[in-house]
Amino acid sequence: MSAVAYSLHRPELFGSLRRGEIALHHAMGSTRFFARRATILRAGEEQDLIYRLRSGWVCRSRMLADGRRQILGVSVPGDLVGLTTMLFARSLDSLTCLTRTAVNVVDQAQLWELAASNPDLALFLLFQLANARRRQDNWLVGLGQCTAEERLAAMLLDARERLRIRGLLGKGAFRLPLTQQDIGDYLGMTPVHVNRVLARLRRSGTIAVKRHVVLLRDIEALERTASPMADLWASEGPWPQ
Amino acid sequence: MSAVAYSLHRPELFGSLRRGEIALHHAMGSTRFFARRATILRAGEEQDLIYRLRSGWVCRSRMLADGRRQILGVSVPGDLVGLTTMLFARSLDSLTCLTRTAVNVVDQAQLWELAASNPDLALFLLFQLANARRRQDNWLVGLGQCTAEERLAAMLLDARERLRIRGLLGKGAFRLPLTQQDIGDYLGMTPVHVNRVLARLRRSGTIAVKRHVVLLRDIEALERTASPMADLWASEGPWPQ
DNA sequence: CGTCGGCTTGAGGGAAATCAAACGATGTGG
DNA sequence: CCACATCGTTTGATTTCCCTCAAGCCGACG
Numbered sequence: 001m002s003a004v005a006y007s008l009h010r011p012e013l014f015g016s017l018r019r020g021e022i023a024l025h026h027a028m029g030s031t032r033f034f035a036r037r038a039t040i041l042r043a044g045e046e047q048d049l050i051y052r053l054r055s056g057w058v059c060r061s062r063m064l065a066d067g068r069r070q071i072l073g074v075s076v077p078g079d080l081v082g083l084t085t086m087l088f089a090r091s092l093d094s095l096t097c098l099t100r101t102a103v104n105v106v107d108q109a110q111l112w113e114l115a116a117s118n119p120d121l122a123l124f125l126l127f128q129l130a131n132a133r134r135r136q137d138n139w140l141v142g143l144g145q146c147t148a149e150e151r152l153a154a155m156l157l158d159a160r161e162r163l164r165i166r167g168l169l170g171k172g173a174f175r176l177p178l179t180q181q182d183i184g185d186y187l188g189m190t191p192v193h194v195n196r197v198l199a200r201l202r203r204s205g206t207i208a209v210k211r212h213v214v215l216l217r218d219i220e221a222l223e224r225t226a227s228p229m230a231d232l233w234a235s236e237g238p239w240p241q
Numbered sequence: 242m243s244a245v246a247y248s249l250h251r252p253e254l255f256g257s258l259r260r261g262e263i264a265l266h267h268a269m270g271s272t273r274f275f276a277r278r279a280t281i282l283r284a285g286e287e288q289d290l291i292y293r294l295r296s297g298w299v300c301r302s303r304m305l306a307d308g309r310r311q312i313l314g315v316s317v318p319g320d321l322v323g324l325t326t327m328l329f330a331r332s333l334d335s336l337t338c339l340t341r342t343a344v345n346v347v348d349q350a351q352l353w354e355l356a357a358s359n360p361d362l363a364l365f366l367l368f369q370l371a372n373a374r375r376r377q378d379n380w381l382v383g384l385g386q387c388t389a390e391e392r393l394a395a396m397l398l399d400a401r402e403r404l405r406i407r408g409l410l411g412k413g414a415f416r417l418p419l420t421q422q423d424i425g426d427y428l429g430m431t432p433v434h435v436n437r438v439l440a441r442l443r444r445s446g447t448i449a450v451k452r453h454v455v456l457l458r459d460i461e462a463l464e465r466t467a468s469p470m471a472d473l474w475a476s477e478g479p480w481p482q
Numbered sequence: 483c484g485t486c487g488g489c490t491t492g493a494g495g496g497a498a499a500t501c502a503a504a505c506g507a508t509g510t511g512g
Numbered sequence: 513c514c515a516c517a518t519c520g521t522t523t524g525a526t527t528t529c530c531c532t533c534a535a536g537c538c539g540a541c542g
Contacts, residue, residue: 010330062382064469070382087371089251092472129370130328136377141303141311143384144429188385193530228305231333434498
């Protein structure tokens with residue numbers, strides 16, 4: 001798995017990417033805190049800030065006039081959030097905190113300036129966007145072609161893998177701070193149906209869930225179920241771990 | 242509508258973007274031709290080329306092991322294709338021609354070189370990626386939350402708008418070179434159901450379709466139907482027209 | 483102790499899938 | 513020029529996955 005993901009990338013860019021990541025790390029400014037369910041950025045609002053998630057989970061979502069909501073992405077600590085505000089002054093999406101959250105902030109104008117003089121940083125930003133796009137492709141496949149069960153299995157494996165990459169995966173269970181409503185809005189199904197699929201997985205002994213803490217008991221079975229979306233949870237970093 | 246899309250962007254970048262686009266235009270090299278249904282790039286293959294579509298339509302798709310296929314995007318003349326091969330040596334998607342096609346080619350290494358010394362070009366590439374991402378967000382909303390009818394209406398309006406921006410929209414009808422199978426793979430439904438929804442729209446006098454030529458008779462009605470995905474077909478260019 | 487947010491479970495309905503067959507164009511070769 | 517195969521569309525009958533509506537439950541918290 002890791003080997004496949006590895007060979008996806010252009011090894012000649014590794015060094016540059018790593019330097020770019022470090023440069024960004026140094027550019028990050030003051031820290032801000034948000035409560036659970038707080039909105040970092042409302043859809044349609046102007047915004048000049050780019051965030052880096054230090055702790056907590058955030059989701060990017062879009063609300064329809066009739067109340068339907070689609071969660072477009074979920075971010076875990078270490079992720080860059082709101083990068084597109086460098087190019088679009090207004091966002092069409094909202095950023096909402098799924099948990100209490102701490103973020104580092106940097107102004108987009110300042111980031112432009114840095115990136116202009118630091119090709120490594122520019123490359124890193126480009127890479128972030130390309131990576132986000134690849135992730136979205138995978139979700140498009142899921143939403144367009146996969147059953148509720150396949151999507152749910154894929155989401156669980158994806159969450160696990162992303163936490164693992166960030167070194168946030170304890171041994172065994174991990175915390176997944178999404179309500180079943182959130183999961184539904186993420187995977188394009190009703191919360192009721194999320195519950196039923198979860199119940200099925202629980203009864204079959206594949207997973208155990210309790211108070212937002214998830215234990216994947218039978219990862220093989222999950223991978224078999226989610227196999228149509230296998231690209232999703234393949235390692236996403238440019239470098240092997 | 243145009244006003245909304247306009248205010249989305251950062252006006253201070255317009256000049257730079259336009260210069261970047263021109264630079265890219267000049268960088269494009271030789272022309273290649275492909276037949277209908279030809280594969281420009283197979284999933285998993287290594288690739289060092291970036292394409293600019295001169296004429297014809299191309300789609301980017303992903304095939305699942307069991308035969309299901311999701312079309313991730315459709316490109317019309319003028320669009321840049323395969324940009325992510327700059328960052329990922331291998332593509333997970335295939336590029337297939339929906340019609341006879343002519344493309345301009347440029348090597349990714351060469352493009353890197355140019356972009357390194359030309360910030361306008363680099364910005365333009367970044368912008369392309371960000372824009373693609375925004376488009377995908379819209380489709381995610383569609384696939385996750387919208388009914389077959391809403392998605393189909395949105396697709397028709399989107400196709401029209403994109404052709405219009407490129408100056409390829411005659412008055413009245415336009416050619417949409419997707420089979421109902423393709424449309425189904427794009428919108429996440431079966432070709433049979435595509436046919437039924439099309440038939441419904443035809444009977445209600447909203448559209449007329451014949452041999453891949455589409456006439457939108459009642460655009461207002463379509464816009465009402467597709468309103469949950471309204472952001473999609475809003476003008477996507479960085480500059481007003 | 484009551485209330486509130488989130489989870490669970492049941493009954494019934496509806497949108498879209500599946501299966502199946504016929505039809506219409508287009509092209510091809512005898 | 514007609515048989516014939518191919519590709520795409522159209523339509524019908526049936527099934528299934530998921531949604532809707534509704535009610536009860538559980539734990540947290542003031």
